[in-house]
Amino acid sequence: MAKENLNWAVLGTGVIANQMAEALQKMGKNLYAVGNRTHQKAVDFAARYGVSKVYDSIDDMFTDDAVDIIYITSPHNTHYGFMKKALEHGKHLFVEKSITLNSRELEEMMALAEEKGLVLAEAMTIWHMPVYKKLWEIVQGGSLGRVQMITMNFGSFKEYNMKNRFFNMNLAGGAMLDIGVYALSIVRSFMEEKPDDIISQWQASPTGSDEMAAILLKNGRGQMATVALSMHSKQPKRAMISCEKGYIEIMEYPRADKAMIVDAETGARTPVEAGDTANALYYEMIDMEEAVRSGDASAMKLAYSRDVMEIMTRLRKSWNMKYPGEEW
Structure with missing residues (x-):
């Protein structure tokens, strides 16, 4: 029991x-x-x-x-x-x-x-916010056609304090693990399978952490994504999921509670709202308790977390950006 x-x-x-x-x-x-x-x-x-x-x-x-x-x-x-x-x-x-x-x-x-x-x-808030659960249902329902291209932006302007966690290599600083994980989680959740064709450019901060990165991803089904990350230049937290018959735009996507669907032919805009940004951790923890009680942890999406981690690890290896004491 x-x-x-x-x-x-x-x-x-x-x-x-x-x-x-x-x-x-x-x-x-x-x-x-x-x-x-x-x-x-x-x-x-x-x-x-x-x-x-x-x-x-x-x-x-x-x-x-x-x-x-x-x-x-x-x-x-x-x-x-x-x-x-x-x-x-x-x-x-x-x-x-x-x-x-x-x-x-x-x-x-x-x-x-x-x-x-x-x-x-x-x-990962994205796995649990009600608006994403609703959007995944819409996409899987087929009314927008297949997902073709996903465009992700996330940039913060952090002052060059090399002792703080954003740039400090001893605290695993850098854009990838701090903000890139959100962008790549969106990408994975709307793609039919994990992207395996990945190329990138990156720029190191003065400490050697990843300050900026531009990433292009493609999976075996021809779905593509671009991800732009920065830690010393501001960008909007903007996601765009482009499908055959329209696109979904999500602002402030780590804890989003609303999105906009734009019809490709008419330009008609349909808002999608669910949940409340202020309750982000509440949704996570409700799902976690249910997983523990029921023994069914599928809502926690660890398989997606695993795919995202594989992408991030592969990118950092290609950049030779290894943290002190880290074992790959």
């Missing part, structure tokens, strides 16, 4: 952890436990959200029998070590994007989760 009330623990106390605690309150419950490298930050976080337990050591989270699901919100390069310990101790895992640094790490963790009978998932 599946456990009805699932206890969540969060590793980290940053922006996402705060949003996660608020999402749990929307679900009518409080976060059970918190762990953080700086203990006082965890204490303060617990007081803010009515958290029952603060761990003196992060490792205590993994051995706590009362914990059902751990949400890992620490920097990308710490995920693998924490994931391994958590899975070895029987914890279901929800891991902030990017789920790992590379495909080798993800393949190993997927095998361990399967061996232990646990749900492993990436906290």
Whole structure:
């Protein structure tokens, strides 16, 4: 019998952890436990959200029998070590994007989760926002014809502070793992199969992280995509899915709650709205709890996360952009 009330623990106390605690309150419950490298930050976080337990050591989270699901919100390069310990101790895992640094790490963790009978998932908002579920249904219904071309833009202007996580190689900085993962997740979700023909250009930041990239992708069914990423020049977060009979435009796509469908012949514009941007983490966590209770984790789309990770790893290998201590 599946456990009805699932206890969540969060590793980290940053922006996402705060949003996660608020999402749990929307679900009518409080976060059970918190762990953080700086203990006082965890204490303060617990007081803010009515958290029952603060761990003196992060490792205590993994051995706590009362914990059902751990949400890992620490920097990308710490995920693998924490994931391994958590899975070895029987914890279901929800891991902030990017789920790992590379495909080798993800393949190993997927095998361990399967061996232990646990749900492993990436906290990718796109898999869970109601507007995407609606758009996928529309596309799969065939009224727009086949998807032909996908055009993705995402650019942030980050100041050249080489110690922050956006450029710091020791914190797995760079555009690909921070924002590219969103763009490529959109691409994968609207393509009929994974793209395998990939070419790119990239520009390194002064630290050697990927500051800019232009990527062209094509799959075996002839569907194509372009992705433009930048960390020191602003772009709109804009997605355009071009089909035979019209196109879908999505702005602010990481947590979108609306889109516009434009008819190819008449130019008629049909808005599509579903969900609420403010509830992005709520939708993720509802789906995660359902996956744990039912044993059906298909809504978590780990297979798509795996495909996206393979693309990102392949690109970084082609650029020879390897993080300190990283093993491909």
